[in-house]
Amino acid sequence: xxxxxxxxxxxxxxxxxxxxxxxxxxxxxxxxxxxxxxxxxxxxxxxxxxxxxxxxxxxxxxxxxxxxxxxxxxxxxxxxxxxxxxxxxxxxxxxxxxxxxxxxxxxxxxxxxxxxxxxxxxxxxxxxxxxxxxxxxxxxxxxxxxxxxxxxxxxxxxxxxxxxxxxxxxxxxxxxxxxxxxxxxxxxxxxxxxxxxxxxxxxxxxxxxxxxxxxxxxxxxxxxxxxxxxxxxxxxxxxxxxxxxxxxxxxxxxxxxxxxxxxxxxxxxxxxxxxxxxxxxxxxxxxxxxxxxxxxxxxxxxxxxxxxxxxxxxxxxxxxxxxxxxxxxxxxxxxxxxxxxxxxxxxxxxxxxxxxxxxxxxxxxxxxxxxxxxxxxxxxxxxxxxxxxxxxxxxxxxxxxxxxxxxxx
Numbered sequence: 001x002x003x004x005x006x007x008x009x010x011x012x013x014x015x016x017x018x019x020x021x022x023x024x025x026x027x028x029x030x031x032x033x034x035x036x037x038x039x040x041x042x043x044x045x046x047x048x049x050x051x052x053x054x055x056x057x058x059x060x061x062x063x064x065x066x067x068x069x070x071x072x073x074x075x076x077x078x079x080x081x082x083x084x085x086x087x088x089x090x091x092x093x094x095x096x097x098x099x100x101x102x103x104x105x106x107x108x109x110x111x112x113x114x115x116x117x118x119x120x121x122x123x124x125x126x127x128x129x130x131x132x133x134x135x136x137x138x139x140x141x142x143x144x145x146x147x148x149x150x151x152x153x154x155x156x157x158x159x160x161x162x163x164x165x166x167x168x169x170x171x172x173x174x175x176x177x178x179x180x181x182x183x184x185x186x187x188x189x190x191x192x193x194x195x196x197x198x199x200x201x202x203x204x205x206x207x208x209x210x211x212x213x214x215x216x217x218x219x220x221x222x223x224x225x226x227x228x229x230x231x232x233x234x235x236x237x238x239x240x241x242x243x244x245x246x247x248x249x250x251x252x253x254x255x256x257x258x259x260x261x262x263x264x265x266x267x268x269x270x271x272x273x274x275x276x277x278x279x280x281x282x283x284x285x286x287x288x289x290x291x292x293x294x295x296x297x298x299x300x301x302x303x304x305x306x307x308x309x310x311x312x313x314x315x316x317x318x319x320x321x322x323x324x325x326x327x328x329x330x331x332x333x334x335x336x337x338x339x340x341x342x343x344x345x346x347x348x349x350x351x352x353x354x355x356x357x358x359x360x361x362x363x364x365x366x367x368x369x370x371x372x373x374x375x376x377x378x379x380x381x382x383x384x385x386x387x388x389x390x391x392x393x394x395x396x397x398x399x400x401x402x403x404x405x406x407x408x409x
Contacts, residue, residue, distance in 0.1 A: 008174035012090030014082035017234030018054035030358035033378035035216035052215035054232025054334025073110035079142035082235035101154035105165030107338035109139030162396025167341025171260035188237035188342035220362035221302035221328040229303035232334025236342030259288025265399030277315035284403035296387035302328035331361025341394030
């Protein structure tokens with residue numbers, strides 16, 4: 001990063017996901033090796049080929065008002081809960097609303113409301129359709145609701161890049177800080193698409209694990225016996241702030257987005273291109289002005305699919321070699337789709353702050369084609385003096401590739 005550009009510091013973080021309704025609760029669960037994946041008890045799921053998922057179990061009525069619950073899709077609700085946590089941790093900074101922006105990505109937005117209201121129309125006619133339907137189903141809804149709640153008038157943006165959406169939002173937010181377009185940006189990702197249509201759609205392309213009888217063992221990134229990912233819901237949010245603005249108010253600094261890159265494979269709508277995965281990591285390092293040797297660990301995208309994990313492992317090895325510690329927390333949480341990369345960024349911030357790196361769950365026998373130092377213990381202590389930076393990968397259908405470099409300060 002050029003020395004004359006403002007730094008994009010991280011001053012707050014928030015999350016709600018299958019492991020917990022806050023960063024501390026999630027972090028405790030990760031280090032304890034807990035799983036947020038369980039069997040689906042809902043009637044609609046019982047005839048599906050896959051009947052497991054990672055669902056948020058927190059009672060959202062404890063976080064949101066009745067009016068908010070009524071007007072928002074679950075996707076917006078989860079984003080708002082996480083954003084409020086991040087905002088409070090940042091100290092609710094006093095910022096010019098015109099210099100305050102929101103960038104929250106999502107793969108599917110209010111798809112749950114779309115399906116619900118379509119069924120209401122089909123079964124009960126027009127009078128059964130909610131007047132809030134259109135605002136609930138909008139993919140930009142989460143960003144809009146957060147901007148309204150916190151008073152951000154510098155833009156409310158919504159990257160839609162499948163499972164890379166949240167990570168791309170953080171790249172965009174950091175670019176707004178570095179370009180001088182904003183002093184503070186709420187950035188991250190969210191999805192709430194645990195429903196019959198999405199589960200069936202992914203099942204039809206054999207992307208999901210079918211371990212219905214052992215849900216907590218189903219998501220197993222890099223394990224030789226992995227058979228697909230586990231669908232999950234949740235949000236990850238960070239507060240990005242220019243260094244001048246953060247220092248002027250004496251903010252506690254959690255980390256910095258030192259660099260990031262976004263590429264498109266231009267290859268296939270589903271199949272990943274490992275050459276572009278290597279390229280996006282290299283471009284992220286270049287944007288941070290760093291060498292591969294300065295990265296202390298990698299949070300892989302690694303969703304637990306047979307092909308995807310192997311290709312990513314080859315790409316990571318090509319850039320960082322076989323020794324850098326690598327983890328994927330999707331074995332604990334499942335795959336949050338558009339929220340995945342943003343939650344990974346929150347995990348990396350916590351790891352840099354604490355010196356502890358959560359392990360990759362359920363690796364009983366490492367895939368012999370994965371030539372990487374996969375962290376498997378629940379809590380791996382980073383070596384004293386190790387490089388104070390982590391890299392986040394996030395990839396999505398459509399050939400979307402994103403990499404983030406996050407430093408301790």
